Amino acid sequence: MIPPTCRDRVIAPSLLAADFSKIREETSRAIHAGADWMHLDVMDGHFVDNISFGPAVVQAVHETNDIFLDVHLMITRPDHYLPRFVAAGADLMTVHVEADHDVAETLRRIREAGCKAGLALNPATPAEAALPYLEQIDLLLCMTVVPGFGGQAFMGEVLPKIETVARWREERGLSYHIEVDGGIDAATAGLCAKAGANVMVAGSSTFRAPDMAAAVKAIRDA
Numbered sequence: 001m002i003p004p005t006c007r008d009r010v011i012a013p014s015l016l017a018a019d020f021s022k023i024r025e026e027t028s029r030a031i032h033a034g035a036d037w038m039h040l041d042v043m044d045g046h047f048v049d050n051i052s053f054g055p056a057v058v059q060a061v062h063e064t065n066d067i068f069l070d071v072h073l074m075i076t077r078p079d080h081y082l083p084r085f086v087a088a089g090a091d092l093m094t095v096h097v098e099a100d101h102d103v104a105e106t107l108r109r110i111r112e113a114g115c116k117a118g119l120a121l122n123p124a125t126p127a128e129a130a131l132p133y134l135e136q137i138d139l140l141l142c143m144t145v146v147p148g149f150g151g152q153a154f155m156g157e158v159l160p161k162i163e164t165v166a167r168w169r170e171e172r173g174l175s176y177h178i179e180v181d182g183g184i185d186a187a188t189a190g191l192c193a194k195a196g197a198n199v200m201v202a203g204s205s206t207f208r209a210p211d212m213a214a215a216v217k218a219i220r221d222a
């Protein structure tokens with residue numbers, strides 16, 4: 001498979017909205033519905049006020065399905081845990097700039113491990129927080145909700161930040177993907193794409209849709 005460029009639309013259903021009692025089938029359902037990547041939300045109960053799953057579940061998805069794994073680490077110490085997610089089969093690991101670690105060093109180690117490196121910004125974090133790291137990343141995630149839970153309402157105030165980081169990418173001749181996560185459906189995906197985002201994470205609007213393939217297509221066409 002040819003890896004997508006930052007001009008290609010990527011749809012990444014979030015496993016957080018799936019039925020956890022049948023993870024293998026739910027991942028297969030997303031693949032058959034047209035998903036490009038699977039988005040895996042790791043939450044530690046400290047960095048965010050929720051606990052989801054860890055490396056064992058990432059490994060279960062990796063071993064039972066063949067899809068690119070986009071692992072979003074909402075954890076306080078991504079530097080400490082990253083080797084376990086590498087071993088579990090992560091293809092891309094996104095860490096938060098707000099977490100308690102040496103961001104440049106963590107990003108360097110992710111790439112050194114052979115994974116793609118992503119950096120995430122919470123809605124309240126200014127774009128400038130990502131500036132020192134732009135050359136070290138394959139993806140910049142602009143959170144469109146306060147992370148922690150699925151099913152929250154999209155925050156339109158994040159759109160100017162997406163425009164800013166897309167402009168910086170052009171000005172600097174860089175090629176990082178711009179990902180959005182939280183409250184993404186066919187309507188909000190269109191707004192994000194217009195602002196410059198290409199990777200659309202969608203939990204509730206895909207896994208909980210009556211027709212998942214139609215939902216994925218609607219986000220792709222938005």
Ligand code: DX5
Pocket residue numbers: 014016017039041072145146147148149150151152181182183184201202203204205
């Ligand atoms: C939010 C997570 C998201 C979440 C999105 O903390 O990072 O990936 O699963 O869920 P929806 O699409 O339902 O807003």
Ligand code: ZN
Pocket residue numbers: 014039040041072181201
């Ligand atoms: Zn996420």
